[in-house]
Amino acid sequence: MTVPDPRPAMRVDVVSIFPDYLSPLDLSLIGKARADGLLDVRVHDLRDFTHDRHRTVDDTPYGGGAGMVMKPQPWSEALDHVVAQGHSGAKPRLIVPGPGGQRFTQTLARELAREPWLAFACGRYEGIDERVYDHAREDLGLEVSVVSLGDYVLNGGEVAVLAMVEAVGRLVPGVIGNAESLVEESHEDGLLEYPIYTKPASWNGREVPPVLLSGNHGAIAAWRHEQRRARTAARRPDLLHASHGVDGTDVEITAATPADVPELALLMRACWVQEAVANDTLDIPALHESLDDVRESLETTQTWVARSGGRLVGAVRTVRTEPDGDDWFIGRLCVAPDLQGRGLGRRLLEHAESTAPDGIRTFTLNTGARSADNLRMYKKAGYRLVDVPAPIPGAVTLVKRRRG
Numbered sequence: 001m002t003v004p005d006p007r008p009a010m011r012v013d014v015v016s017i018f019p020d021y022l023s024p025l026d027l028s029l030i031g032k033a034r035a036d037g038l039l040d041v042r043v044h045d046l047r048d049f050t051h052d053r054h055r056t057v058d059d060t061p062y063g064g065g066a067g068m069v070m071k072p073q074p075w076s077e078a079l080d081h082v083v084a085q086g087h088s089g090a091k092p093r094l095i096v097p098g099p100g101g102q103r104f105t106q107t108l109a110r111e112l113a114r115e116p117w118l119a120f121a122c123g124r125y126e127g128i129d130e131r132v133y134d135h136a137r138e139d140l141g142l143e144v145s146v147v148s149l150g151d152y153v154l155n156g157g158e159v160a161v162l163a164m165v166e167a168v169g170r171l172v173p174g175v176i177g178n179a180e181s182l183v184e185e186s187h188e189d190g191l192l193e194y195p196i197y198t199k200p201a202s203w204n205g206r207e208v209p210p211v212l213l214s215g216n217h218g219a220i221a222a223w224r225h226e227q228r229r230a231r232t233a234a235r236r237p238d239l240l241h242a243s244h245g246v247d248g249t250d251v252e253i254t255a256a257t258p259a260d261v262p263e264l265a266l267l268m269r270a271c272w273v274q275e276a277v278a279n280d281t282l283d284i285p286a287l288h289e290s291l292d293d294v295r296e297s298l299e300t301t302q303t304w305v306a307r308s309g310g311r312l313v314g315a316v317r318t319v320r321t322e323p324d325g326d327d328w329f330i331g332r333l334c335v336a337p338d339l340q341g342r343g344l345g346r347r348l349l350e351h352a353e354s355t356a357p358d359g360i361r362t363f364t365l366n367t368g369a370r371s372a373d374n375l376r377m378y379k380k381a382g383y384r385l386v387d388v389p390a391p392i393p394g395a396v397t398l399v400k401r402r403r404g
């Protein structure tokens, strides 16, 4: 017999002047998680921490202006009360919902789901006296995060707390029985969800897409992925990160400028660490290029960068080997590790070749003798290994004649 863990997976305190607003937290999955002891949710009435006959929580703003400000005293006492309930030094992370906060996203929901204790302070009116935040941080030692649901203004934090507790609570282990359903969801991997259908297959003259009835799981998965990508592109192009759908054609290749240097240096480091591992050596010049080296190289070579969705995903450098020679050297060809194998390297290579001036008759490049993927790609592009020592230990030289 397994003995159930007597401690809840997460404790949540909410302070509000409208405790009844939070009553939906008794319903549905979150309500069940509370009943099952997985979530310990406690709602506190801010007015219980006032001491006047009218249970006053607000007053006029210093300096003038519209609206009212929540007074510091009830808030400090309410927070002191919540914090005093922690055992052995445990403290909650304090979340203050507000339109001026950091955006609440699935990433933040995941981060908050790892906290053992969250406290939410629901402001109303124009907000809470700033000294309450100072008290929480400096006197109580709390981490305080102001969090916004979106770029619009609600009347208070309660609705935001309902949304956040639901989004965070369902990520707490055990709250949702089928953990797989958490994975196959909008936002979980950066794409929106695919369209879903249930019986009947034909309804009011509208048919379920035939692929879903085909029984071909590979085709269904491919269809769903494409639907997710297309839907995300149509509804939320801001989410469509470069890593989704880059195939070497939807990138823009432009001449590198000094503004590209930090990203370029970072990309090269990532790519050449891979080369170092493949060739079992750290003696690779690209691996040791500083920001200044990369900046200077823009003056001595023609460097090209490939961007997709704003992200720098590839680069290549070209230079005439001898000032008046007929050889075009192609170097530092690199593609972000997560996007390799999709034709982007080939596209950069072709671009580097196409920019060679008249008079160039051969293209030369170097790669690690054990960089199998690079060698395969270069050979497919028409390069052949030549017996010319590479300037880098453990590297080989490949050459291709220019056509035409």
Ligand code: ADE
Binding pocket: 097, 098, 099, 147, 148, 149, 150, 151, 152, 153, 154, 155, 156, 157, 160
């Ligand atoms: N309180 C008022 N507006 C809000 C918003 N957009 N998000 C979170 N809390 C709020």
